[in-house]
Amino acid sequence: DAGVIQSPRHEVTEMGQEVTLRCKPISGHNSLFWYRQTMMRGLELLIYFNNNVPIDDSGMPEDRFSAKMPNASFSTLKIQPSEPRDSAVYFCASSLGGGTVSNQPQHFGDGTRLSIL
Amino acid sequence: KQEVTQIPAALSVPEGENLVLNCSFTDSAIYNLQWFRQDPGKGLTSLLLIQSSQREQTSGRLNASLDKSSGRSTLYIAASQPGDSATYLCAVGKGGSEKLVFGKGTKLTVNP
Numbered sequence: 001d002a003g004v005i006q007s008p009r010h011e012v013t014e015m016g017q018e019v020t021l022r023c024k025p026i027s028g029h030n031s032l033f034w035y036r037q038t039m040m041r042g043l044e045l046l047i048y049f050n051n052n053v054p055i056d057d058s059g060m061p062e063d064r065f066s067a068k069m070p071n072a073s074f075s076t077l078k079i080q081p082s083e084p085r086d087s088a089v090y091f092c093a094s095s096l097g098g099g100t101v102s103n104q105p106q107h108f109g110d111g112t113r114l115s116i117l
Numbered sequence: 118k119q120e121v122t123q124i125p126a127a128l129s130v131p132e133g134e135n136l137v138l139n140c141s142f143t144d145s146a147i148y149n150l151q152w153f154r155q156d157p158g159k160g161l162t163s164l165l166l167i168q169s170s171q172r173e174q175t176s177g178r179l180n181a182s183l184d185k186s187s188g189r190s191t192l193y194i195a196a197s198q199p200g201d202s203a204t205y206l207c208a209v210g211k212g213g214s215e216k217l218v219f220g221k222g223t224k225l226t227v228n229p
Contacts, residue, residue, distance in 0.1 A: 004160070031215055042221040043161075043206065056216055091160055097215045103149060103168070106217070108160030 002026070004109035006092050012115045018080040021112045024073055025094030033093040033106060034067055034077050043091070049075065050097065082116045089113050119144045121209055123220035130197055131228050138192040138223050140207035145188050148212040152181050152192050155204045155222065164205075165192070197227045 005024040013019055025032050033048040047057040049069045060067070064083070069075040079086055093106040120143045130136050140150070149168045153161040165174045165181040167190070173182040180193040190207055204224045208217040 033215075043219040045216050045218075048215055050215070056214060093160070095215070103166070103210075105151065105163035105166055106161075107163070110158070110160050 004092055004094050004107055006090075006109035006112050008112060009110065010113045010115075012117065013082060014117050015083055016081045017116075018078065019082045019086075019114065019116075021077040021090050021092075021114070023075045023077075023092030023109060025075070025092070026107055027073070029094035029096055029107070030072070031095045031097035031104075031106075032069060032075050033091075033095075034075070035091040035093065037089045037091060037111070046077070084116045087114055087116050119147075119209060119211070119218045121207060121218050121220035123205075123207060123223050125223060126221070127224040127226070129226040129228060132197060132199060134197050134227075135193070135195050136197055136225075138194070138205050138225070140190040140192070140220055142188045142190075142209050142218075144211075145185050146211065147185060147209045149210050150181075150183055150190050151208045151210070151217065152179075152190075153206045153208065155206060157203075161206065194225075197225075199227050199229050201225060202227050 007022045031050045034046040037043045046059045047067045052069045067077045089111045091108050091111045093108045095104045095106045097104045122141045151166045152164045155161045167174045167183045178195040183190045204222040206222040208219040210217050
């Protein structure tokens, strides 16, 4: 079975550039999550979707971050303009969740390691 | 605001030892608690999910317990193996949302 697929695996870019991270969830999963992991803050939820609809975006740091899910098999996380403090590992996860409770395990991709110079 | 703490941050044990990883949370009004494993350069893998009405869950050599009233959970690993070396994270979920709040993890090293 194909797991959650993220691209690119690594991204190095200069401050001010636009960054787009991509995620393909597991087929049939209806919830999709974007996380950010840093040494200082650990793993933090940025936003999650259920049935392609954003449910909770309270973790999105600021207006420079945006996420979309145009269909059930694809999501993007965009940072524009990027800043050095955005450097982190960004994970996408998916689950069979119903949107209101976390009673299904989340399946994670291998992440995108983002470095902003 | 829910806070999840895992102590110690790192643990090193000899192969074959039984060990316990700890997780504590500040708000006992949780829906469930999950334990994950993270290998270097990889995403998280779900190990066990305990509903708030349950006391424990078992999978192979792993046993997770939950004491909601005291805000604590433990992950017991029996007969540890070098392949168990990884970072173990716990996360709590609250009703009404699929959001999980994660601890920062315990990095486990099992020495052959």
